[in-house]
Every structure is written in C-alpha cells, then in structure tokens.
Amino acid sequence: xxxxxxxxxxxxxxxxxxxxxxxxxxxxxxxxxxxxxxxxxxxxxxxxxxxxxxxxxxxxxxxxxxxxxxxxxxxxxxxxxxxxxxxxxxxxxxxxxxxxxxxxxxxxxxxxxxxxxxxxxxxxxxxxxxxxxxxxxxxxxxxxxxxxxxxxxxxxxxxxxxxxxxxxxxxxxxxxxxxxxxxxxxxxxxxxxxxxxxxxxxxxxxxxxxxxxxxxxxxxxxxxxxxxxxxxxxxxxxxxxxxxxxxxxxxxxxxxxxxxxxxxxxxxxxxxxxxxxxxxxxxxxxxxxxxxxxxxxxxxxxxxxxxxxxxxxxxxxxxxxxxxxxxxxxxxxxxxxxxxxxxxxxxxxxxxxxxxxxxxxxxxxxxxxxxxxxxxxxxxxxxxx
Numbered sequence: 001x002x003x004x005x006x007x008x009x010x011x012x013x014x015x016x017x018x019x020x021x022x023x024x025x026x027x028x029x030x031x032x033x034x035x036x037x038x039x040x041x042x043x044x045x046x047x048x049x050x051x052x053x054x055x056x057x058x059x060x061x062x063x064x065x066x067x068x069x070x071x072x073x074x075x076x077x078x079x080x081x082x083x084x085x086x087x088x089x090x091x092x093x094x095x096x097x098x099x100x101x102x103x104x105x106x107x108x109x110x111x112x113x114x115x116x117x118x119x120x121x122x123x124x125x126x127x128x129x130x131x132x133x134x135x136x137x138x139x140x141x142x143x144x145x146x147x148x149x150x151x152x153x154x155x156x157x158x159x160x161x162x163x164x165x166x167x168x169x170x171x172x173x174x175x176x177x178x179x180x181x182x183x184x185x186x187x188x189x190x191x192x193x194x195x196x197x198x199x200x201x202x203x204x205x206x207x208x209x210x211x212x213x214x215x216x217x218x219x220x221x222x223x224x225x226x227x228x229x230x231x232x233x234x235x236x237x238x239x240x241x242x243x244x245x246x247x248x249x250x251x252x253x254x255x256x257x258x259x260x261x262x263x264x265x266x267x268x269x270x271x272x273x274x275x276x277x278x279x280x281x282x283x284x285x286x287x288x289x290x291x292x293x294x295x296x297x298x299x300x301x302x303x304x305x306x307x308x309x310x311x312x313x314x315x316x317x318x319x320x321x322x323x324x325x326x327x328x329x330x331x332x333x334x335x336x337x338x339x340x341x342x343x344x345x346x347x348x349x350x351x352x353x354x355x356x357x358x359x360x361x362x363x364x365x366x367x368x369x370x371x372x373x374x375x376x377x378x379x380x381x382x383x384x385x
Contacts, residue, residue: 001168001171002062002106002110002129002168003106003125003126003128004129004164005069005102005106005129005168006102006103006126006127006129006130006133007129007130007132007133007136007164008102008133008157008160008161008164009072009099009102009103009130009133010103010129010130010131010132010133010136010137011133011136011137011140011157012072012076012095012157012161013041013042013099013133013333014133014136014138014219015136015137015140015153015154015157016037016038016041016092016141017038017137017141017220017223017224018138018141018142018223018227018234018237018238018241019141019142019145019150019153019234020035020037020038020223021227021228022145022150023037026150027085027088029085031344031347032344032345032347034085035340035341035344036089037089037092038220038337038340039337039340039341039344040093040096040337041092041093041095041096041099041337042096042212042333042334042336042337042340044093044096045096045100045334045337046329046330046331046332046333046336046337047330047334048097048100048101049100049104049326049327049329049330050326050327050330051100052064052100052104052105052322053104053108053322053323053326053330054322055322056101056104056105056323056326061105061106061108061109061322062105062109062168062172063172064101064105065101065102065105065106065109065168066165066168066169066172067098067165068099068100068101068102069102069161069162069164069165069168070161071095071098072095072098072099072102072161073159073160073161073162073165074158075091075092075094075095075098075099076095076154076155076157076158077154077155078091078094079091079095079154080151080152080154080158081151082151100326100329100330100333103130103329104325104326104328104329104330105325105326107123107126107313107314107325107329108314108321108322108324110122110314111314111318111321111325119311120264120308120310120311121255121256121259123307123310123311123314124251124252124255124259124303124307125252127248127252127303128249130248131245131246131249131251131252131299131303132249133245134219134244134248134299135242135243135246135249136245137242138223138238138244138245139242140153140156140238141153141238142223142233142234142236142237142238142239144156145234145235145238146233146234146235147235194317194323195323195324195327198316200316200377201317201324204309204312204313204316204328205327205328205331206331207366207370207373208313208328208332209331209334210362210366211306211332211335212333212334212335212339213335213336213338213339214335214339214362214363214366215275215302215339215363216332216333216336216339216340217335217336217338217340217342217343217359218279218339218356218359220339220343221340221343221344221347221352221355222237222241222282222295222356223237223238223241224237224352225282225283225352225356226240226241226282226291228352229351229352232288240291240292243292243295243296243299244295244298244302245299246299247295247296247297247299247300247301247303248299248300248302248303249299250296250299250300251299251300251303251304251307258304264312264374264378265371265375265378266371267304267305267307268304268305268308268367268370268371268374269367269368269370269371270301270304271302271303271304271305271306271308272301272304272305272363272364272366272367272368272370272371273301273364273367273368274297274300274301274304275298275301275302275305276301276360276361276363276364277360278294278295278297278298279298279356279359279360279363280356280360282295282298283353283354283356283357283360284353305370308370308374309328309370310328312374313325313328316328343359
C-alpha cells in the first residue's frame, strides 16, 4: 500500500516535466517562468519536511501518509481546472505541501519495522512505486498532453490519489505499532536539532542536496531537450525519458542479488558513474534513438546510487527517524528545485546539450565523493566497535 502511495506521489512530481513546452504555449509564457510548476513544487516539498518529520514521529507515519494522499487528490483536481499559470502554480504548491509527507514517511515507517540487514532490500521493494511513478509521470504527462490535453493528466492523478487513500484507510487496522516509539524528550524543535548536530547526518544531507540538483534537475529538462533538439513529439520525448523509471525498476527487481554482489560503496560509485555516462549520451548524441538505452540505464545507475543513500538515511538518527528521513527528502527535493531553476537559467545562455553535459561531470564527482565518505564512515564504525 505504501508503494502505491509513493507511486502516486512521484507521478504528480514528474507529470509536468514533458508538458512544459505546451504550458508555455497555452499560457503564452517563457519556459523559465513555466518551469515554476516544477521548481515551486520542489521548493515547497523540501520546506515541508521540517514539519512532517517531527509530526510523523509523534502522531504516526502511516496515518499521515493516508491523510496526505487524500488532500493531494483535491490539489490535483484544482490543478486540472487552472485558468491561469499563477493558479496552476498555486495549486501545485498546495499539492506539494501534503505530497511532502508520502515518500519520506513511508521510508521512515520501513526503518521502524525492518532490521538494517534487510532494510535496503525492503526499501528497494517500496521504491518500486517511486520508480514506476517516474515512468508514469513522464509517459502520461507527454501522452495526455499530446492527445486529450494536459488537464486530463492532472485529473487522472487526482483519481489515483483518491483511490490510494481509500486503500490505505482500509488497511490501517493491520498496521503494527512502530518498534521505535516517539519520545517527547526532545520536542518538535529538538528533533530537528538532534539531527542537525550529527556530523554524518549533515554530510548525508549535503550529498542529497547535490544529488537532487544534479539528477532531478536534468530529468526535468530531458523531455524538453529531446523535443527541441531532435524535433520529436512530446509523447515520444516523454516516453523516452520515462525509460529512466523502467531502468530503476530493473534494479528493484534485481536488488537482492545486486546489493550482495557489489556492496554499498561499489553501488554508490558505479551507479553514479553509469548515470553520468548516460547523461552525457543524452546530451551529445546526434541520433536521438541513442537516448532510449541511455535513459534506461541512467535509471538503473540512479537506483544503485540512491537506494544506498536511502538506506543510510533511515539510520542517520534512529531515535528521530521520521525527522531525519524527511530532512533527507527535503534536501533532495530542495536540490531539485534549485537544479531546475539553475539549469533553466543556463539554458537561456547555452544550449541544453551543453548544460546536461556539464551536469554529467558533476554527477560523476558526486558519486565518487559519496563512495569516499562511505569508506571513511565504515572504517570509523569498525574502529569504534
């Protein structure tokens, strides 16, 4: 059920990516202004982590996810009936307020219930919904925009959120009490301070911020890049970009073997390196079909890197797991919003291929930096033991 909730949450996040050119024409606004439907969603999503993390620790993570999906259904319906770009941006912001609770609190609930030895594999299964959501958002965002119109894309997601909320409510009675109960010793602000004081938590949050900007920032402009550079339709561009999600799904399906074969450090290094190479292919290929395997294997590489990040995030501060995981998600999507804004501005001065190519170098450096931090962290823990 939580995987379905993460599917809906990621779908609404990514559904605007392939429709940016059409929104620009429909509302007669420049692309960098229209990109606010993505960037403002991500900014709001990131800021709301400061609220939902401590609330999840105190009032129940599953319950908040259930309520959030219901409100997101309303926000998606409002987006479908937007009469102006400003109204659409405001509806997206309202949806982001509650969408912020879904993925991180689902991860935190898994952290409460599953021992660390099995947690990365379990997170991969829950993350299947996230990767499917990336695919669905990109694919249906482009397909419905080209056929029925972009408003129908939001209407579809509104129905999805409503159904998921109902399913979560029906299964509520089967949910176990978290194995790490909330402690009132630290209070609302104390939970945030507890995470902020931890050096490893600060390092991981910084990496998540850079990951959001470098990966999701490029993902937001990939469909537009393929559409404008190679002259293909939004449906085809969105469908090609959606293969990112299918690549992630392949990793989820093989996670049990892949995790045991490579280990955390190699997953981070090689996954990020593969992602970097694939971004470079998307940026510079003169033949657009090369973007098809590139987007697919980019998703596989990203899942290798990001699944390792997720597992470490659930263990940053176990006594404030909801807070620490939502701060992780907040850093990730705050980075996404900054990435979208920065890349959109850079595209005004340079072509999208050069922008994506430069970003690919940054992804490569980030992957090896994270691998180095993991090596030092594991060595430090071994010495303490």
